[in-house]
Amino acid sequence: xxxxxxxxxxxxxxxxxxxxxxxxxxxxxxxxxxxxxxxxxxxxxxxxxxxxxxxxxxxxxxxxxxxxxxxxxxxxxxxxxxxxxxxxxxxxxxxxxxxxxxxxxxxxxxxxxxxxxxxxxxxxxxxxxxxxxxxxxxxxxxxxxxxxxxxxxxxxxxxxxxxxxxxxxxx
Amino acid sequence: xxxxxxxxxxxxxxxxxxxxxxxxxxxxxxxxxxxxxxxxxxxxxxxxxxxxxxxxxxxxxxxxxxxxxxxxxxxxxx
Numbered sequence: 001x002x003x004x005x006x007x008x009x010x011x012x013x014x015x016x017x018x019x020x021x022x023x024x025x026x027x028x029x030x031x032x033x034x035x036x037x038x039x040x041x042x043x044x045x046x047x048x049x050x051x052x053x054x055x056x057x058x059x060x061x062x063x064x065x066x067x068x069x070x071x072x073x074x075x076x077x078x079x080x081x082x083x084x085x086x087x088x089x090x091x092x093x094x095x096x097x098x099x100x101x102x103x104x105x106x107x108x109x110x111x112x113x114x115x116x117x118x119x120x121x122x123x124x125x126x127x128x129x130x131x132x133x134x135x136x137x138x139x140x141x142x143x144x145x146x147x148x149x150x151x152x153x154x155x156x157x158x159x160x161x162x163x164x165x166x167x168x169x170x171x
Numbered sequence: 172x173x174x175x176x177x178x179x180x181x182x183x184x185x186x187x188x189x190x191x192x193x194x195x196x197x198x199x200x201x202x203x204x205x206x207x208x209x210x211x212x213x214x215x216x217x218x219x220x221x222x223x224x225x226x227x228x229x230x231x232x233x234x235x236x237x238x239x240x241x242x243x244x245x246x247x248x249x
Contacts, residue, residue, distance in 0.1 A: 026185070026243045029239065030185070032189065033189055033239045033240075037232045037236040040229045043202075044228075050221065051221070051222040
């Protein structure tokens with residue numbers, strides 16, 4: 001059984017480009033419906049691509065990278081760095097005498113650079129007023145739907161090191 | 172009583188099918204964006220139901236397209 005039948009034995013162009021006004025209304029609608037169906041197929045391909053990425057997901061391996069000396073950043077101060085590649089801007093915040101927090105600097109809404117607002121003790125995206133918690137990177141307010149990816153840090157021999165990224169999960 | 176000529180009845184049926192496809196497409200676009208958002212948030216378990224439902228919506232759209240194709244064919248054949 002053929003799913004897509006030719007309407008007649010006439011040449012294809014007669015089917016697709018009718019010269020009769022009454023038939024043209026049908027041709028236009030059929031072609032538009034075909035376009036919508038192909039768009040639907042495109043959406044399905046998108047979902048299948050996400051499925052393939054999920055099924056073949058492999059957790060990334062991260063190497064340790066020194067960000068700064070422990071005394072280099074004052075309490076409430078920040079240091080910008082790139083991790084795990086030079087294309088991934090991150091922000092380190094010293095939240096206490098011995099506590100640090102680091103996050104990707106890309107807002108999860110539209111990738112604007114977030115900055116630390118010391119007075120409010122939160123990370124703010126200036127583009128669309130998205131606010132994130134310094135504690136766990138979760139969304140406090142605004143259009144972002146996902147928390148900031150958290151960069152795990154460790155202090156070794158007086159140096160602050162980035163050791164990995166909690167992708168998408170925030171805390 | 173139905174004074175609607177067959178040509179126009181065919182058009183009405185096609186228009187109805189098109190509206191249904193548009194509604195299904197809107198649902199499918201929302202589904203894709205929601206699944207992507209979920210995937211990027213690290214919730215990979217949403218990908219399988221997302222793909223299955225998207226496949227069903229596509230099959231519904233394809234069925235409606237075949238319906239439009241058949242109505243078009245029958246009306247134009249006379």
